Structures are given as structure tokens and as C-alpha cells.
Amino acid sequence: MVAFNTLTLDHVGRSFGGQAALVDLTMDIHGGEFIALLGPSGCGKTTALNCLAGLLPLTTGDIRIDDQRVDTLPPEKRDFGMVFQNYALFPHMSVAKNVSFGLQMRHVGKDAMRTRVAEALAMVKLTDYAARLPGQLSGGQQQRVAIARAIVTEPRLVLMDEPLSNLDAKLRLDMRGEIRRLHQSLGLTTVYVTHDQEEALSMADRLVVLRLGHVQQIGKPTELHSNPVNYYVADFMGYRNLLDMRSTRADGRAITVAGVGIELGGVASHHTIAADEDVVAAIRPEDIRVGTGPNAFTATVEVAEYRGSGYAIDAVTSTGQTIHLLSGESHPVGAALTLTVRPERVLVYPKDPDVPVGGAAGAAPEVAP
């Protein structure tokens, strides 16, 4: 059951004392979607969430649900659920009381309330903890209470503010799947804030990458992952090699770049780039192979870390530029490796991330298998 068709954010902006924290966020969120707002701290993602929640008034723009203004409503009238980063559980109320709070505010009858609280606690596997106080629970359990509390009222929209950031790595993986499962089985619409690209990629239907309050790219995980719009987004999507280079030849999309002691053929997928410009070449570690092939160059092994499935190798070029790559086998430190990368996996971007997208965007290169 989906509570609405479209939630529209129309040029939503928020400034703090003249300092813009969020600028012109415009997007449609469809009922049942899982949206992740992604970016480092200070990028405006929490501001965006708080604007949606009604905890911050907007400076510009408006928010509508199926053409009904909601940005003028106070938070208690919006019928949204929210999971706070610090969980914000009421410390003086038992788990069951915490979960039933929202139902009490909606004057749900006693019997219905008991059933729904029990259902919600069963959903997050906390049935046996109903009578405990939040202070007696572990971080992961508190986090699940916070989720139960946010969804028990069947809100129109669920907002989550980095809900997993206070958990340890293993629990975080478990909870990721759990949240996604609840989202699907309850037909929720979720807006999820995170700085963890892996979390965002694995959970969300669509991602919104923010930088300094500005939207960089909105799209499906696969779109962003294989074809980021600038090197800032590329950095977030796991393109760990961001090489400062210079374009030497431009032939439509195909760009040849040189610098840091190597020369590579690459593609400019979102921008028109001419010869002799400062550029950044973005390459994912897993796209660099040891062996001969196109774009071959040599580098010397500096560090080789065992990663279980293989080795993460840092190698340096003749100018001292570190290249990150993955390899199936170990290579001794100091060994000279011949490396190769397919030109369509070398993404070339203007040096300035604020250069607007130009040229034939969408002529995306194939996704490497």
C-alpha cells in the first residue's frame, strides 16, 4: 500500500544566516521508492532531510504531495516517520511505550494499539524486550526500536538520518538488509541519508549525490556507478584513482590524456573536452588489470594488502603517482608491473567539478562486465 503517487521537491533551499546549506533541490519521489541522499558531512543531506521532516523551515521552494503543500505543515501534521542518527528514543519510556507513542497521538484504540505494537516489535525481532527501557538495550536493539517506532504508524514517508552510522560493521550489514526488507514488505516510501556509498548503492532505488548543498547527480545506482557525472561523484562511487592529467588529443568522446608519467586513452561521457585542458581521469581499482593490453603502462608495487578475495595493490608510476588496483595474486613489493585498463573505463572530466554538463550526455560507455 502506497500512500501517495508523487512527492515533489520544487527548488527547495535552506540557508543558515546567509550561508546556503541546500540549494535548489528539485526532484520527484514516487510512492514506494527508496531514495538515498548521499554525500560527505556538510553537503546538505541532513538539511534536506530536516526540511522534509519539517524540523527546518524552507528558505526557498516548496514541497508537495500529490499537489498538496506540505512544507507549510508543522512536523506533527505531516504524518512522516523519522529515524534519528542518535535514535532519540524516549529514555523514560519502555520499548513498548516508545513504539506506541505515535499511535497514542493518533488516538488509536487500546486493543488495536496493542496488536500493532506487538506486530512492529515482532517485525524488528524485539518482542522479548517490550518492557525494557532503552538504556538497557544495545546499540543495534535501540536502532531497531527507533525503526519500529517510525513505521508503526504506517507513515506516508519514512525519513532516516544515517541510522546505521553508530553500529559496528557486521551489524550494519545485517540492518541494511533488514531496512530494505521492511521497506519492501510494508510498501514504504523511504528517504535515507548516508555518507556511505556502499550502503546507498545496495539499498536505494535512486541516489541523490550532494556537494556543498548542490545536487550533483540523481539516478539509479547502476547509472551513477558506471557513469558518474563528474569526478566528485566518481570519487563517491568508488573511482579511487583520480589522476590530475592534461588532455593531449580530443576526437569527439574519445580523449587522450597524459600526465603523472603515463598516457591513457579515455572517454568524456558528460562534457565536451578539447585538447590541452586540465582534466581528471577517474578509474576504478577493479578496472585496472595486471598484464598487457590497451593503455598499458608500468608501475612499481609499493603496498600489497590481502583482502580475502584478492589483493589490493598500491603501485606508483615513474612520477610517484599512486595507482590503486586489485589483483588476484600477490606481487612482491618493488616488482615492476605492466598494467592495462580499457579506454571506456577511463572517465575523463574537467578539472573544475562545477563545469556544467555539456555535449551529448547519455552517450554512456558500456558497463564493464
Next chain:
Amino acid sequence: MSGTVATPVRPSLAHRLAERGIDRTLWLVVPGAVFIVAFFVYPFLYGLSLSLTPSGGDTCGAYSGVLASYHCFFADPFQDGWGTIGKTLRLALPAALFNVVASIPIAYQLRGKFRGKRFLQTMLVVPISLGTVLVAAGLLNFAGRSGWINRFLLLIHVIHKPLALVNNYWGVLFSLIITGFPFAFLLVSSYLSGIDPSLEQAAALMGAGWWQRFSRVLLPLLAPGLATTFMLTFVLAFSVFPSATLVGNPAGSTRVIALVAYQAYAEKFDYSLASAIAIVMGLVELLVVGLVAVWRSTLYRGSTGGKG
């Protein structure tokens, strides 16, 4: 487990003492302890023994036994023990209650960050630095029969003869509120800052209006702090003395217990009676504080999520 169990090595004496908190830093307690013994414990015990040694003077000559001074305080019509305690409670309880209750909305409004916050806070706390005598003088000028309040009310024909706002119960109550409020405000502010503001935000998102957020979330978390604040402001107000004389009616409605004790000491020279009254005063305070503490112990007193 089987096999030989190794004899545990007995840790050194210094180590064992340190585990019980006994080490060289304990010396730091000495100056404070000496001070407390010399200036509190000894005078208190001295006063207690004095109160149990009736002086047999004119005032209490009719009473005998170890407890004669206490008996005298409660039975002698001039000392009027029960009446005196009642008068003092009638001043101290409402003053303390008002100070605590009035502090809540003001401290709440001053919680956020805004321009002029420091100035407002300073204005609210300044009365702490004014002596009771100064406050009394101010009250006499401001609220006296020909003070500004009465003159203004007469001018706009709200009243036809001056209101009696000082030299009676109300004058002392005003004075207690003026001097006690800053204490209550400072305490309540600090308790309030210990409550995580995201709790209220969470409540709002769950559909709670401002009254529900206050009564269901903020108040239960603040209550232990309010109880403590009440105890402190009550004790301050219960020992009222200068303003009872200066802006009160020391012969009648504001003949508070501290005043009666002072009269026994300075006018009747009955040190035993004065000490007995002081001890009774302490017991009444202890009783009220104890009752509040019992109520406080029934409240939730764990973490409040904030920086507190």
C-alpha cells in the same frame, strides 16, 4: 578445570588500598574535611548541646527537663512554635513553587541560540548579586504606598486607594521571588540543556503537539531536576530573615522562624532557646526536603540523552 591451581599472587598493600580509592590523592580531601569539622560539625553539635541545656531564664523558666527549650518554643504563647513554622512555610512553599514553575517556560524559551540571549540571561540572573537589603529598599520604593505601582494604578483609576503591597506578607513573598528566581532559573536551565532536543523533534514527528511534547517527554525528564531546584529554593526561602523585617510585618504575618530565633538570642539572651529554634528550623527543612526527595526517587532519573 582440573590440575593444580596456581596460588594467586597477593598484590601489594599500596595496590590493594588504591583499589579501594585510598591513595595519595586522598590528601586533597583534608582541607575541606578540616573546614567542615571546624565550621559546621563542631558548631552544630555545640548548638545541639546548648539547646538541650535550658538556661532557665525568664522566658522559659516555666518549663523544665532536658527538652525545656523545645517545649517552651512550642508551648509558650509568645514563641508560638507551630504558628511560626506555619507562617514561614506559608512564605517559603509558595515562593519556591512559583520560582520553579516560572523558571520552566523562561528557561525553555532561552534554550536555543539567538541574538541577545546573553543579555537576557544576565538580566534574569542579576538579582542574585543584589543583597536582600537592596531588594527590600527597591521594593519599598517601587511597591510602597506612594511607590510607582500605586501611583500609576491610581493615575489610571484602576484603584482608588493605594494597595498595601509591602510591610506585609506580599512584600516578603515578592522579595523571596526576586532573590530566589535567578537560582531556580539557572538550575532549571542547566537541567534543560541536558535533555536532547531531538527527543522533542522525534515526538513532533510522531504527531505530538506542543503540550503533549511538553507533558509526555520534556516534563518527565525534567521532573527530577525540578525537584532538586525546589528543594534548594525552598531552603533558601525558609531561612528568610532580613526581608521579613524590612518589607514584612515582623510583629504579625511575617514573624518567621529565623526572626523568632534571632529575638530569643539577641533580645531575650536565651541561647538555649535560640539554639532549639534553630534545630527545629533545620528539622522542618529536612522534613520538606525529605518528602520531595522521596517523591523524586519515584521518577525516572537515567540518561536524558543530552550533554547533561
